């Protein structure tokens with residue numbers, strides 16, 4: 001396994017990091033990739049100051065007092081984004097253990113520590129922005145985000161969804177009534193437009209910058225009217241709505257209500273994918289590789305068995321791309337495998353995208369500029385252009401020639417601060 005990034009390695013990288021403050025950094029890049037257009041510009045200079053990109057181009061004058069970072073043998077591109085992650089959740093038991101067992105024995109404080117660790121690992125691997133789509137106890141993710149934003153710990157920009165909003169029962173099934181609604185530790189029960197509006201407001205109050213609803217976890221699911229309440233309330237606050245849904249009538253309602261993204265969507269039909277494209281809805285496709293599914297199992301009854309799900313995922317990704325749906329990368333990686341980091345496991349998803357025949361340029365776009373649009377940070381991040389935040393990664397081989405080269409990222413800059421590297 002390439003480059004296991006440890007917390008100790010991280011701390012060392014931070015110690016060696018070049019401070020961003022008041023220093024102009026000049027990056028000499030062998031190639032700069034624009035995933036948005038699938039183009040490459042060679043022998044470029046990128047000037048960075050106060051955390052932002054000042055200018056990019058060939059033959060730019062380098063100020064005499066600038067610190068030069070030599071990446072002249074590297075491929076530079078915007079920092080990666082994962083639009084579907086759960087930083088504070090780990091399915092420690094895996095297999096077919098009840099889903100509740102993944103959270104019932106962990107305090108919010110412990111969850112925050114876990115999230116901080118994962119956030120650091122993901123940034124070091126090249127993920128400079130992530131959207132956390134819930135499962136964080138009593139808002140552990142908000143404290144993780146706050147600590148990172150305050151500069152206490154390194155980590156990516158986190159767009160958090162707060163607590164997951166769901167019809168009665170969250171993602172639990174058949175819990176005896178005498179146990180009470182312990183799932184409210186992870187979910188908000190909301191069963192009418194009014195309750196949904198209140199749940200959205202509660203999440204916004206605690207710091208959410210996106211909203212997540214679970215649609216088809218039970219025999220009952222949200223109506224168009226209920227979903228419109230979520231969309232209205234969230235959009236009034238300028239935040240997007242994401243919906244966990246596999247397909248069927250619940251997906252029809254989400255499309256009709258005009259949500260911003262379908263998460264998973266494993267069993268969407270061509271007709272549904274066509275409507276998703278027509279309405280400009282994003283598909284965060286969370287394309288688990290078969291090897292992962294064999295370990296995840298049914299995730300406590302939430303997933304179909306691996307032999308059903310794995311081929312469905314590849315087929316759906318291929319169809320979605322062919323139909324022209326806006327694809328965004330989301331990993332949903334919450335499992336552990338011995339000797340491998342969470343970031344390392346996320347790169348395994350690239351194999352699924354290649355198997356589905358997705359061109360490398362569209363894959364890189366899903367990892368950067370398209371994800372930035374869904375996360376409402378496209379005015380700030382996701383491209384290499386003057387005025388945008390200096391969130392950059394580099395590697396010694398071309399990811400457009402082979403997306404597997406993303407595993408070889410050896411330079412990471414976050415808001416103008418060098419997290420890893422310079423490579424040479």
Ligand SMILES: [Zn+2]
Nearest residue numbers: 084086133332
């Ligand atoms: Zn998820």
